[in-house]
Amino acid sequence: MQTILLNTKQRPSEVLCGEGAFAAAREYLAGKQAFVVTDKNVYGLYADAIADAFPAAQVCVVPAGERHKNRTTLFRILDQMFAAGLHRGSFVVALGGGVVGDMAGLAAALYMRGTRLVQVPTTLLAQVDSSVGGKTAVDHRGVKNAVGTFYQPERVFADPLFLHTLPAREVKCGLGEIVKTGILDAAIGDKLGAGSRLRDVAFLQELAADCIRFKARVVEADETETQGLRKCLNLGHTTGHALELLYGRRSHGEYVLIGLWLESLIAEREGVCSPAWAEEVRRRVAAAEPRIPAFRGARRGLEFALHDKKNAGGGVSLVLPKARGEYALFTLSPQKYGDYLALLEEGADARRGYARAERGSAPARAGEEQ
């Protein structure tokens, strides 16, 4: 088990990562008033483990899935916190994937202006990314993470025991952020190598600590995403979020992979990176997501991209791969970005960029993915 320190202005945070982390959570919360937030899927698998680890805790089970990450669920959690008589010294334990972490984190931030917060991420995605850094939110009016705040957990306990029950699709979801981090950080990229071990959970768990350490450094430098530095973490995410909001069938991580793929094309065509590096990015995407599906009406993702909180002033802001371990901030006109999105109207082998010129949209029913 590794311990990674994260010193933010809000509070010092410790990430415990590896085997034994869940036992450490149990010990940390022993004798304290705890309120566990989890979802139906996780509870179905781990109800006994939760009851065993936190015998005195109230458990709040919310419906699973991003479409429930909204204000209705948020206030259901808050109402149960009031009913449980929590006070500011009580612990909210976010035990689940990114959706649970985001919502429980926001509830902890808002309840009586802030209770104590512990994250116990149960998915690869949450372990390598969303449980670390203090971002909390719910979606609202078709905007991802539209309403939220920055609220640092006191402790994050990332235990691989939860990964053994993780469906393959959820593993792939975590891969999105791992591949992204490998593009931003040369050493992690080298470890990832040709991607042949991406189905090996033990190997991924090994990488998790590196990804967390990388993210911790970025978050320390730019806690509330105001200095520009933290933006690098949004590599692939402008497109990923737009597709996620438009289609919503696949997981966040899969859309991030597809976003990375399209944005490697944009980077190449706009002269931000060399064709060789763009190809390397696509090769890494392909190791996790070999085929880019065809998205009917993908151009309509533009309206979601324009509502994205990363964007201000009419343009579409992208974080693009620049070179090994380097990124660039780049702004495209809405028209031009829409044209790039339209490239997704047809499927592709992820290792390839599109050779042909952009074409007009096919007769499309937006919101459908072929």
Next chain:
Amino acid sequence: MQTILLNTKQRPSEVLCGEGAFAAAREYLAGKQAFVVTDKNVYGLYADAIADAFPAAQVCVVPAGERHKNRTTLFRILDQMFAAGLHRGSFVVALGGGVVGDMAGLAAALYMRGTRLVQVPTTLLAQVDSSVGGKTAVDHRGVKNAVGTFYQPERVFADPLFLHTLPAREVKCGLGEIVKTGILDAAIGDKLGAGSRLRDVAFLQELAADCIRFKARVVEADETETQGLRKCLNLGHTTGHALELLYGRRSHGEYVLIGLWLESLIAEREGVCSPAWAEEVRRRVAAAEPRIPAFRGARRGLEFALHDKKNAGGGVSLVLPKARGEYALFTLSPQKYGDYLALLEEGADARRGYARAERGSAPARAGEEQ
């Protein structure tokens, strides 16, 4: 005009206080994307001044009054912010009293995880107290400020021009916090003197800067109310909030004054302060609120006090006057605090404490004030 600096971990904040502050706000926001939140009462009086000062700003007018300080209004504000296409660099301008400041501040904190925030307090209460220190919230499920966060404004512009239209009752509302600050801070208490100038708005404005300076020192030492220090600001508030939630007819400041009065009795009887100091506290309360009304069923305020975020672990936490410029934290059993609340069943001359022993509740219809 005075400038008071407030250095919090979140961000440095500047309070501009005195004539010319509103003009300074106009200058500060010139050329920036601004979104003004105000209420019907303030807008009715100052629509022209707002349009003149912030010609390009969108104006969001919410219904006036504490009963609208809830999640419905909060999300109405957020929805209008989305419709206006605000981004993280846009300014939310909270132009109104404490209710507007609390809700607009929370909306600014939550929109895209935080926009820029400016407070333009228009009531004496908001100028001396609520606009400074970063507390934001809405009420929820009968708990005052149950859902909120700490979010520091970049600037506070407190201009006396707004005080000229302030109804007498609203002036009295501000007096609650000024009298409270005078009990906590000896120098401000001495300036207040016998209270003969409490109806003189120019004099109160003079005191406002002192109160803000006092509060700024406390907030800097304990930004998120976790060190205990900031609790001193809750003198009179446990009882004040309980009555406010139970009856809700009078203003926050009036309930604080009544809370100060009852808590001076508690402090005296529990041996926390001398009878002479308790009398001095009551004398100052009486200068602003000569008569303590009779509250039928006041004991029922207990359940609100027990839900108060200041309370944990079954007891009722009070901040009591101890001596000139000193306070004490004190916890009472619910039974005993209920008995003290029952003293409010009969009205009194505010200068007096009750001589007789506590009595059983009169046949009461809770929620009615005689």
